[in-house]
Amino acid sequence: MFQKILIANRGEIACRVIRTAHRMGIACVAVYSDADADAQHVRQADEAVRLGPAPVAESYLRADAIIAAAQRTGAEAIHPGYGFLSENAEFAEACAAAGIVFIGPPADAIRAMGLKDKAKARMEGAGVPVVPGYHGADQDPALLAAEAERIGYPVLIKAVAGGGGKGMRRVDEPAGFTAALEGAQREARNAFGNEAVLVEKYVSAPRHIEVQVFADTHGNAVHLFERDCSLQRRHQKVVEEAPAPGMPEQMRAAMGAAAVAAAQAVGYVGAGTVEFIADSAGGLDADQFYFMEMNTRLQVEHPVTEAITGQDLVEWQLRVAAGEALPVAQEDLAIDGHAVEVRLYAEDAAQGFVPATGELRVFALPEAAPGLRIDTGVAEGDTVSPHYDPMIAKLIAWGPDRRTALDRLSRALAGSSVLGVTTNGSFLRRLLAHEAFRDGHFDTGLIDRDLQALLAPDPAVEGRLLALAAGALLAHRAAADTARMAATADPWSPWGRSDGWRMNLPAEEVLTFQRGEAESELRVTHGGPGRWRIRMAADGAELDLQWRVGQGGASFAAVLDGLQLQGAACVLPGQVWLACGGEMRRYLLVDPMQVEHLEEGAGGTLKAPMPGKIVKVTAAAGDAVAKGDALLVLEAMKMEHTIAAPGDGVIEAMPFSVGQQVQEGDVLVRFAEEAEAAA
CATH class of the missing domain: 2.40.50.100 (RNA polymerase II/Efflux pump adaptor protein, barrel-sandwich hybrid domain)
Structure with a gap:
């Protein structure tokens, strides 16, 4: 076994590999960019080497600098994680040339599966079913448009070197083909340095189902069953689960056998994922699935496979790379229960899932417990930068059945507080509660079809959150007043207060919060320290609020019209961040003296x-x-x-x-x- 390895990645996967390696008695070397100098993976590693500035082309994509770091520190092997150089055949070859073990498949296998067009041709030869389409080398736009007509709309344009939704466009009619092709090629060129695409039939009710495969250097190959990754936005996965809901045993066996055949056809070694698209229009059927691509690396969603099989896939990677045989045979593997994973992203779901950046002022996730696993590479006080993928954590729940796992995961999200950066946490909770998803009746189009309902909060909940935001602001302001006045000669002077105090009359003021394009006005009557009467201008509802600051700094406890609530709040200049019951919000405080109205189309x-x-x-x-x-x-x-x-x-x-x-x-x-x- 290795004595020391280098992890050529960052974030939660780097932290995951470090934890497993340390458990196995292996020392770890981290690499980092200037943006990650104080990142969690750097703190957890035994040694760390700087690669360069923040842009990936100057840091995490510098194969020469990574290999030099391994040589400098005496690392015997390099674990590429996922993304960056994990599926780069030239990097695998460079490691071998330097006498360093690449913890992944052979370069030839990466090449064979790296280009989607050639991979599909090879899979056809191996008897693996593929989606009808055009996978040729001729990239003339007129030919591609003609092929799309032949295949029949809707079609999917996909970068042959792509992944994660980059370089992918759905086209529903001929008029949109040229613009979609240009966009896919440009995105593929920027992301992969290769603008070649393929065109294939778009399956109308697709389920994205993938199979985890593993092979060693002794000729053994197994599959560890399937994962369902159908809940996606922008062709990127949001929720993953194992096993796939509604999967017939005959289809599971057929898909697993096809995945192993795909791996063996390219001489695969290590962890890989064979991705299939299944037509679920009439329910899952053993004959209605098609090979899409093979990811020649570990996947982000591998924890759900670990949860239902009881295996540690990172440990398997390290042992196989060190020359050991697979620890189990196919007949030793079985499915135990159900697991679901959500990806907590720094992004604004209401604004088209646009990525978000900022400092994690509050980052409080539930503690790991039986049936609940948390994978993250950040901590409170860290900054989410614009340079890398915006995923900040994965929450994984296991249960003896699917409903139990979903409920456990929903409770974990309800107990999460992330403030300072906009996240998709609230969206995820609504998605887990979606009736069709809970019943197992869904496909890859579910989020797009029901997006507005998934984004719309319960009006009663929104009113409650607005009242709590007002309480957080007023409590923060009162604490600041007390601290400021304590340093004066007259700490009890009413003139030092900012609560609207007036002689012989109750103190009243109006607060206006903005979220997105919506403004909400609240009229507040002060009733003593930590007590307010709040009237909503929108519907005239009146609420009594009592506020207590908790022991955790940002945490609070409140009683709102007799309802006891707990959460976290963070007040910054001109804004209030609030988390309560899994709903996370940023409210802007509107200053009536400095409002600028910009009308659409009029300047x-x-x-x-x-x-x-x-x-x-x-x-x-x-x-x-x-x-x-x-x-x-x-x-x-x-x-x-x-x-x-x-x-x-x-x-x-x-x-x-x-x-x-x-x-x-x-x-x-x-x-x-x-x-x-x-x-």
Whole structure:
């Protein structure tokens, strides 16, 4: 077995590998960029080596620097994690040339499965079913458009070197093919350095089901059953579970055998995932599944497989890479219970799942317990940067049956508080409660179909959260007043208070909070320390609120009209962050003395929603645009984001051009005033 390994990755997977290696008595070397100098994986490793600046091309994608770090520290092997260089055949070869073990498959196997078109051709030869489509080398746009017509719409354009939804576009009609092709090629070129695509039939009611496979250097190969990864947004997974709901045993056996055959066809060694698309229109059937691709690495969702099999796949990776045989045979593996995983992302679901950045002011997840596992690579006080994938944690729940696992995971989300960075936590709880999903009747289109319902909070819950946000703000302000006045000659002076005190009358004030485009006005009557009467302007509802600060700094306990509640709050200049019962919010405090109203199409600006790089500009100063028109494309956190016109108007200026970096809040487009536009 190895004495020391290097982990060529970051985040939760680096932390996971370090934990397993330490348990096995193996020393670990971390690598890091300048943005990760104080990251969790760096703190947990025995040694750490700097790679370079934050951009991945100057740090985590520098194969030469990573190999040099291994040689410098005496690491015998390199674990690539997932992403970055984990599926890079040249990196695997460079490791071998340097006398370092690459903890992954042979370079030939990576190449064989790395390009989707060639992989599908090879799978056809091995008798593995594939989706009808065009997988040829000729990339002439006219030919690709003709092939799409032959296949029949809707079709899916996919980068042959792609993954994670990058370089992928669904096209429903011929008129949209050219723009979708250009977008997919550009995204593939930026992400993988290869703009080649394939075109295939879009399955109408698809289930994304993948099979975990493992092979060693002694000729043994097994599968560890399937995972269902159908709940996706932007072709990226949101919820994963094992086993797949409604999977017939005959189909499980057929899919497992096909996955092992796929691995053996390319001489595979180590952990891999064979991904299939299944047509669930008439229910899952053993004859209705097709090979999509093989991920030649460990997957983000591997914990659900570990939960139902009782195996440690990272330990398997290390042992197989060291030359050992697989620890079990196929007949020794069995499914025990059900496991579900959610990916907690720093992103704003209500704004099209746009990635978010910022400091984790509060980061409190439930403690790991029997049936509950938490994987993360961040801690409270860390910063979510714009340079890397925005996933901040994985929550995995196991139960003897699917309902128990779902309920356990929902409770874990309800007990989570993440403040300072917008997350998809509230969205995840609603998704887990979705009736069709809980009943096992879903496909990859569920989130898109029911998105508005999944984003819409219960009005009663929203009113409760607004009242709590007011309590958090008022309690914070009162504490600040007390601290400030304690340093004065008259600490009890009413003139030092900011609660609207007046002689012989109850103190009243109006608070206005903004979330998205909605503003909510609350009229507050002060009733003594930590007590308020809150009246909602929208519906006239009145609530009594009592507030107590907890022992955890940001934690609080409150009684709202007799209902006892607990949560966490963080008050920053002009905003209140609140977490309660799994619902997490950021409310902006509207200052009535400094309100700027920008009407759509009548002047104003369009600002960058996040830091990123301009990769395409489709409009120019002087252009008249309509609401929804694409103006530019911003690349951030590994994805492209189309910035559209918020309303009708005329562009006055576009300060940035292709290739330039922008920061969150930078003005991307300035619109002319209405009078000027008319002139």
